[in-house]
Amino acid sequence: MKRREFIKSAGLSAVGTGLLLNANQSVAAKPEFNWKMVTTWPKNFPVLGTNANYLAKTIQQMSGGRIRIKVYGANELVPAFEAFDAVSRGTAQMGHGAAYYWKGKSETTQFFSAIPFGMTGQEVNGWLYHGGGMALWEELYDRFNLVPAATGNTGVQMAGWFRNDINSVADLKGLKMRIPGLGGEVLKRAGGTPVNLPGGEVFTSLQSGAIDATEWIGPYNDLAFGLYKAAKNYYYPGWHEPGSTLETFINKDAFNELPADLQAIVKNACKAANMDMLSEFTAKNNTALNTLVNQHQVHVKALPDDVLIKLHALSNEVVQEVVAKDVFSQKVYASYSDFQQQVMRWSNISEYAFMRARGLGA
Amino acid sequence: MKRREFIKSAGLSAVGTGLLLNANQSVAAKPEFNWKMVTTWPKNFPVLGTNANYLAKTIQQMSGGRIRIKVYGANELVPAFEAFDAVSRGTAQMGHGAAYYWKGKSETTQFFSAIPFGMTGQEVNGWLYHGGGMALWEELYDRFNLVPAATGNTGVQMAGWFRNDINSVADLKGLKMRIPGLGGEVLKRAGGTPVNLPGGEVFTSLQSGAIDATEWIGPYNDLAFGLYKAAKNYYYPGWHEPGSTLETFINKDAFNELPADLQAIVKNACKAANMDMLSEFTAKNNTALNTLVNQHQVHVKALPDDVLIKLHALSNEVVQEVVAKDVFSQKVYASYSDFQQQVMRWSNISEYAFMRARGLGA
Numbered sequence: 001m002k003r004r005e006f007i008k009s010a011g012l013s014a015v016g017t018g019l020l021l022n023a024n025q026s027v028a029a030k031p032e033f034n035w036k037m038v039t040t041w042p043k044n045f046p047v048l049g050t051n052a053n054y055l056a057k058t059i060q061q062m063s064g065g066r067i068r069i070k071v072y073g074a075n076e077l078v079p080a081f082e083a084f085d086a087v088s089r090g091t092a093q094m095g096h097g098a099a100y101y102w103k104g105k106s107e108t109t110q111f112f113s114a115i116p117f118g119m120t121g122q123e124v125n126g127w128l129y130h131g132g133g134m135a136l137w138e139e140l141y142d143r144f145n146l147v148p149a150a151t152g153n154t155g156v157q158m159a160g161w162f163r164n165d166i167n168s169v170a171d172l173k174g175l176k177m178r179i180p181g182l183g184g185e186v187l188k189r190a191g192g193t194p195v196n197l198p199g200g201e202v203f204t205s206l207q208s209g210a211i212d213a214t215e216w217i218g219p220y221n222d223l224a225f226g227l228y229k230a231a232k233n234y235y236y237p238g239w240h241e242p243g244s245t246l247e248t249f250i251n252k253d254a255f256n257e258l259p260a261d262l263q264a265i266v267k268n269a270c271k272a273a274n275m276d277m278l279s280e281f282t283a284k285n286n287t288a289l290n291t292l293v294n295q296h297q298v299h300v301k302a303l304p305d306d307v308l309i310k311l312h313a314l315s316n317e318v319v320q321e322v323v324a325k326d327v328f329s330q331k332v333y334a335s336y337s338d339f340q341q342q343v344m345r346w347s348n349i350s351e352y353a354f355m356r357a358r359g360l361g362a
Numbered sequence: 363m364k365r366r367e368f369i370k371s372a373g374l375s376a377v378g379t380g381l382l383l384n385a386n387q388s389v390a391a392k393p394e395f396n397w398k399m400v401t402t403w404p405k406n407f408p409v410l411g412t413n414a415n416y417l418a419k420t421i422q423q424m425s426g427g428r429i430r431i432k433v434y435g436a437n438e439l440v441p442a443f444e445a446f447d448a449v450s451r452g453t454a455q456m457g458h459g460a461a462y463y464w465k466g467k468s469e470t471t472q473f474f475s476a477i478p479f480g481m482t483g484q485e486v487n488g489w490l491y492h493g494g495g496m497a498l499w500e501e502l503y504d505r506f507n508l509v510p511a512a513t514g515n516t517g518v519q520m521a522g523w524f525r526n527d528i529n530s531v532a533d534l535k536g537l538k539m540r541i542p543g544l545g546g547e548v549l550k551r552a553g554g555t556p557v558n559l560p561g562g563e564v565f566t567s568l569q570s571g572a573i574d575a576t577e578w579i580g581p582y583n584d585l586a587f588g589l590y591k592a593a594k595n596y597y598y599p600g601w602h603e604p605g606s607t608l609e610t611f612i613n614k615d616a617f618n619e620l621p622a623d624l625q626a627i628v629k630n631a632c633k634a635a636n637m638d639m640l641s642e643f644t645a646k647n648n649t650a651l652n653t654l655v656n657q658h659q660v661h662v663k664a665l666p667d668d669v670l671i672k673l674h675a676l677s678n679e680v681v682q683e684v685v686a687k688d689v690f691s692q693k694v695y696a697s698y699s700d701f702q703q704q705v706m707r708w709s710n711i712s713e714y715a716f717m718r719a720r721g722l723g724a
Contacts (some may be wrong), residue, residue: 004430014566036454058626058630060627061623061626062424062623062627062630063623064621064623065623077472092505113495117564117719117720118722120482121484121711122484122517122641122644123644125637125640125641126640126641126642126643126644126648127645127646128445128643129513129637129638129641129642129645130641130645130646131645135507142724155484155712156712157711157712157717158711158712158717162500166610171495181631183456185692194526198393199487216557218712219708224383234561234710236711236715237711237712237715237719238716239716240437240713242716242720244709260423261423261424261425261426261427262427264420264423264424265424265622265627267633268420268424268630268631269437269497271634271637271638272633272634272637274637275487275491275633275634275637276491277485278484278488279487279488279490279491279492280487280491280492281488282484282485282487282492282705282708283488283489283492283493283701283705285708285712286488286704286705286707286708289707289708289711290704290707300711302711302715303719305719305722308719308722309722309723312720312722312723313723329393333456333684339645339648342648342649342652343644343645343648344720344721345648345651345652346581346644346647346648346651347661347717348717348721349483349520349598349599349651349664350517350518350519350520350580350599350600351517351518351713351717352646352714352718353518353598353599354482354518354599354600354604355482355673355713356672356707356712356714357479357599357665357667357670358604359599359706359710359714360667360670360674361671361674
């Protein structure tokens with residue numbers, strides 16, 4: 001087919017002078033794509049929800065408006081935890097959340113969000129983009145008619161807010177703590193009682209003493225949530241979520257309908273949003289940490305080493321049991337774990353050794 | 363102007379059915395942009411040069427071919443260190459390099475690549491994207507008719523390859539080391555002799571003993587360069603380059619000629635490439651480190667604490683002297699340094715504390 005015929009068959013004819021239409025440009029003759037993005041966050045939730053807005057805006061800008069995306073907060077179109085199914089069946093074209101929310105679909109999803117004592121944000125992005133991780137994630141989500149993309153990272157979170165001090169492993173016994181997922185299972189094995197509470201009940205439960213502790217995210221979100229008013233002991237590090245990946249999941253049919261340039265725009269917008277979120281958390285957490293300490297008299301404390309060693313050992317047990325349950329989890333774990341063992345050696349002499357060196361004599 | 367008239371005036375007429383042309387889509391009627399990208403790297407240089415290729419490809423894909431970018435290695439169109447001027451005057455539309463190469467234009471450029479004992483990659487991206495850094499960089503490059511974009515990060519580099527052990531500050535005296543920039547100035551104040559050598563002479567000089575040591579990048583590039591054949595002591599951490607930012611600089615007139623969607627594509631492609639490079643270095647450095655240690659009997663060693671403390675103190679002196687020279691450097695330093703002081707407190711209880719915790723009992 002000659003160029004002119006191609007242009008005609010695409011429904012366009014060139015008129016006038018100075019026009020250099022070619023096959024690539026004929027894409028503009030396609031109709032617009034009006035997409036819905038459902039999210040697992042309250043509308044405009046700091047960083048997590050606003051990152052979804054940023055993603056939608058970036059896609060619209062780069063596509064010159066050829067893709068329009070309306071972002072829905074949790075419960076606006078579907079409840080938070082129905083986002084995965086809604087996008088899978090095409091009620092919405094995109095979703096924004098975190099993969100461990102879908103462990104009811106597959107335990108393996110947890111490797112694509114956070115693993116206790118697992119990889120940091122920088123390490124996990126190395127695995128996803130250059131260590132085989134994304135291909136495994138795509139293989140998993142393909143079963144659900146979805147295309148995944150890493151779209152953000154929280155960085156290392158905080159261990160949480162505690163009404164009382166944690167001085168030893170014994171202090172974990174009987175501890176009632178709001179901590180979901182694998183972290184909760186680890187606490188249980190340490191003798192504690194993990195509690196699942198909706199976000200709206202966390203603050204009052206901690207304040208009343210119905211729970212002894214809660215994890216949330218990090219200084220910026222925790223400050224906004226007001227948790228410092230309910231407990232003053234703020235422990236680090238977030239051993240249970242050392243670099244949680246946020247995700248976009250796209251209905252596969254909707255994705256396949258996009259021409260190649262718009263597919264590239266959607267994928268790279270997610271990658272840019274991934275960079276943006278960790279940068280935003282890094283910038284805002286440090287400011288918020290200052291505010292918590294200086295204006296709200298929060299006591300920032302390290303979990304004792306023996307507690308961390310115990311939690312690490314229990315985490316290994318818990319992860320191994322997840323992996324034992326299904327074959328695909330074993331495949332993903334092998335990839336994740338091999339990468340982690342190797343990257344830790346590098347991180348130890350690069351990021352870790354430098355941060356240590358920078359603090360010497362200070 | 364009505365839609366149909368707008369479409370006609372843009373040189374297109376819709377024919378057939380099922381077409382929903384609108385104002386945004388008329389952009390496809392513009393001619394192509396044929397751009398040249400000059401780089402400071404040899405063509406296809408691992409990670410640094412291939413990232414330039416990745417960037418060009420991403421922009422082409424996302425624009426559906428409306429922007430075509432031809433990437434030139436160093437000396438193909440202009441010598442490496444003339445890339446800045448070449449893009450400034452419009453000989454090429456884009457350049458790919460590192461800002462500290464342009465310190466002859468302005469000492470301030472160094473804050474946008476690497477500062478000894480400065481911020482890590484994750485921290486510096488927090489500063490650039492959410493701490494005011496990019497706006498300052500844009501202000502600086504605007505003087506040169508350029509638009510800058512952060513386009514990659516090496517992560518923490520290695521301190522370098524040494525023929526002999528470094529056991530104390532005294533071992534730095536008389537040390538002839540290939541180490542350019544601020545790091546070289548710091549070594550000089552420690553009693554060493556910084557040497558500037560073109561890349562092509564580094565290996566033979568180290569092998570012959572004409573120099574005692576050289577820094578380069580990190581395991582992946584250093585392995586490819588074969589430096590382990592010339593010296594066996596591989597020291598960490600890279601105190602002089604703790605998270606070097608790579609850059610794109612775009613001719614401002616060329617950038618302003620782009621419609622808004624293509625401007626967004628160029629900027630976000632750089633942001634995605636920024637994410638991609640650090641991920642690639644993280645993944646490849648760990649594999650290469652293994653190869654160096656297990657196949658080439660390299661001795662990986664930590665610089666002693668007293669050496670690091672001395673280098674840190676000297677680095678502060680050197681940076682202060684750079685800053686004292688010009689008013690704009692003072693402004694940038696104030697922003698960089700305020701952010702660093704604050705973010706270090708956060709990094710210490712997040713990334714650093716977690717990596718420490720993960721290594722306990724191991």
